[in-house]
Amino acid sequence: MSAEKTAISPTRAQDFPEWYQQVIKAADLAENSETRGCMVIKPWGYGIWELIQQQLDRRFKATGHQNAYFPLLIPLAYLEKEAEHAEGFATECAVVTHHRLEAVKDPVTGKTKMIPSGELAEPYVIRPTSETIIGAAFARWVESYRDLPLLINQWANVMRWEMRPRLFLRTAEFLWQEGHTAHETKEEAIDETRLMHGQYEEFLRDHLAIPVIPGEKTENERFPGADMTLTVEAMVQDKKAIQAGTSHYLGQNFSKAQNISFTGRDGTVQHAHTTSWGVSTRMIGTIIMAHSDDDGLVLPPRVATQQIVILPITPKEDTRQAVLDACQALASTLRNQSYQGDALRVHVDTRDLNGGVKKWEWIKKGVPIRIEIGPRDIETRKVCVQRRDQAVSEKQFSEKDEFIQRASDILGEIHNNLLARATAFRDENITVCDDLETFHAHWEKENPGWLYTPWAGTPEQEEVLSKQHKITIRCLPIDGVKLPATGGKCILTGGETTVRALWGRSY
Numbered sequence: 001m002s003a004e005k006t007a008i009s010p011t012r013a014q015d016f017p018e019w020y021q022q023v024i025k026a027a028d029l030a031e032n033s034e035t036r037g038c039m040v041i042k043p044w045g046y047g048i049w050e051l052i053q054q055q056l057d058r059r060f061k062a063t064g065h066q067n068a069y070f071p072l073l074i075p076l077a078y079l080e081k082e083a084e085h086a087e088g089f090a091t092e093c094a095v096v097t098h099h100r101l102e103a104v105k106d107p108v109t110g111k112t113k114m115i116p117s118g119e120l121a122e123p124y125v126i127r128p129t130s131e132t133i134i135g136a137a138f139a140r141w142v143e144s145y146r147d148l149p150l151l152i153n154q155w156a157n158v159m160r161w162e163m164r165p166r167l168f169l170r171t172a173e174f175l176w177q178e179g180h181t182a183h184e185t186k187e188e189a190i191d192e193t194r195l196m197h198g199q200y201e202e203f204l205r206d207h208l209a210i211p212v213i214p215g216e217k218t219e220n221e222r223f224p225g226a227d228m229t230l231t232v233e234a235m236v237q238d239k240k241a242i243q244a245g246t247s248h249y250l251g252q253n254f255s256k257a258q259n260i261s262f263t264g265r266d267g268t269v270q271h272a273h274t275t276s277w278g279v280s281t282r283m284i285g286t287i288i289m290a291h292s293d294d295d296g297l298v299l300p301p302r303v304a305t306q307q308i309v310i311l312p313i314t315p316k317e318d319t320r321q322a323v324l325d326a327c328q329a330l331a332s333t334l335r336n337q338s339y340q341g342d343a344l345r346v347h348v349d350t351r352d353l354n355g356g357v358k359k360w361e362w363i364k365k366g367v368p369i370r371i372e373i374g375p376r377d378i379e380t381r382k383v384c385v386q387r388r389d390q391a392v393s394e395k396q397f398s399e400k401d402e403f404i405q406r407a408s409d410i411l412g413e414i415h416n417n418l419l420a421r422a423t424a425f426r427d428e429n430i431t432v433c434d435d436l437e438t439f440h441a442h443w444e445k446e447n448p449g450w451l452y453t454p455w456a457g458t459p460e461q462e463e464v465l466s467k468q469h470k471i472t473i474r475c476l477p478i479d480g481v482k483l484p485a486t487g488g489k490c491i492l493t494g495g496e497t498t499v500r501a502l503w504g505r506s507y
Helices: 016-027 043-062 076-080 083-092 131-141 186-206 253-258 282-291 317-335 355-365 375-380 400-428 436-442 459-469
Strands: 030-032 039-041 073-075 094-105 112-126 150-159 173-183 212-216 228-235 241-251 261-263 269-271 273-280 308-312 346-348 369-373 382-387 396-399 430-432 450-454 472-477 500-504
Touching (some): 016 043, 016 282, 039 043, 043 150, 043 282, 073 131, 076 083, 083 253, 131 173, 186 241, 228 400, 228 472, 228 500, 241 253, 241 282, 253 273, 282 400, 308 317, 317 400, 369 375, 369 400, 375 382, 382 400, 400 430, 436 450, 459 472
Parallel strands (some): 430 450
Antiparallel strands (some): 030 039, 150 173, 212 472, 241 273, 261 269, 450 500
16 A cells, blocks of 8 residues: 655655755745855745744833844954853854955956955944843943843844854744843842743744643753853654744843943942843744644634635636625624624635645645635535644535634644643653663664753763764743653762753754
C-alpha cells in the first residue's frame, strides 16, 4: 500500500529541516534575499508579525511601558564601555567604516564600480542590540529617583552576522522588540524582569498555543553582561528547543559603565538597576515548527492573517453572482463578530481559479477555518465547515446561522486543540534522568528530546557535557513548573542538590 500523499514533500519524518523550508515556501511566508543571510518577509508572513506586534504591544502598554525609537548606528566607543557585553556580540557585529561611495570606471572593462571612500573617524556598529545606546539616553534622562522607573520599549530591526541562516529562526537582519528599563532598586528591577518573563510565557500560551518551560539560564548561557537571564523554552516537533523569549536583570553593570546615575532619597548619588527583554520574528519560526503538518502551515487563530476564508463554489455561470453575494453577505456578518476582543478577520476568495487549487492554497497557508458555499447551500441555508486542526478531508455541514453564532467558539476550540496537542507532545518527550550512564546513552538516540536532571555541576563541567553531546542546559525551571520529580543527587558530582536542569539540543 503506497503512503498517503501530502502537500509538503519531504514530510517531517523524512527531512525536518527541508520540510520546514518547504512549509514556508508553500505558505508564501518569506524568501531569501539577494543580501546574504537576510530575508524578504512576504505579506502573509508579515501579517503574522503585525498581529504578534499589535497584541504584544497592547500587553506592554497595559503594564506601563512606552514605545520609543533609537538609532540604528551605534558608536564603537559605546560598546567598548562594557567589555563583557561587547565581547559577547563581537563576532556578530556588522561595522560601518565609510560615509560615501565614489564612482570609478574600470579602464579595462569600462564598467563603473562604486568604491567606499570618506573613512569615518570612528566606526559605527549596526545595532546587534541596543543596551549601550539606550543606556546613553537614560543617562541624560535620569537625574533624581523621581525620574524612575523608566519603562521603554522599542520595535526595531537588528543585525547579527549569521553564517548559517535559516528563515525566521536565524537571519542576519531580523525584526524584534527590545524593552529597556531603569529602576531605583534591585528589587524593583528583578520584579520587572520577572513580570516581562511572565508576559512572554502567557503570550506564547494564550496567543500562539505554544506551551513553554519558564526558567533561568545558567551562568554559561546568560545574556552577555547580565546578572540573571530568564527564558521561555519551547519544544518543536523534531524535539529540539527554541529559546522563544528572554528577560534579563542587568544589575548595575550597564548603568555604571554608562553613568546612569541619580540622586537618591537620602541625597547620595546612586546607579540605576536596569533590565532588558525581547522577542523576535523567531516566534514565527517557532509557530511553524510547533504546529504545522505535512500539508503545510497551521496557524493559531489569534495570529492568523485571515481566520476564516470563504470559498464560493460556482459550477454554473447563471448561479455565480448569487453565490458570490451570499459569500460576501456571510463575510460581512462574521466581521461584526469578535474573537478575543478583535473583529474576526474574514476573506472571500473570488479569484477565477479551480476550487481545488484555492482550497489547497489556503490549507498550505494555515487558515484556521475554511467555508465552502455553493448554490445548493444557499437553498438549504447551510455551509460546509473545514478546520485546519483536523484532517484535511474532514468536514462538517452546519446551519449558517448556527455557524455565525459559534464562529468565535470554534476558533477557541482550535486554539485549545493546538495547545493541548503541543503540550502532550512536549511532556511525552521530557525524560527524567538520575544517573550519568543514562544521561550519556540518551544523546546517542536520534531526535532524543529533553532530559530533566538534578544538577550541581560547575560552569566548566557544564561546558564539557555540552560540547561532548552538542547540547545545552536550556534552563533551570522556576518553582511551580509542573515537571516530574527527580532524585536529589547531581548526575555528575553525586552531591545533594535542589536544582533541576533541563537539557536539550536547540536551534
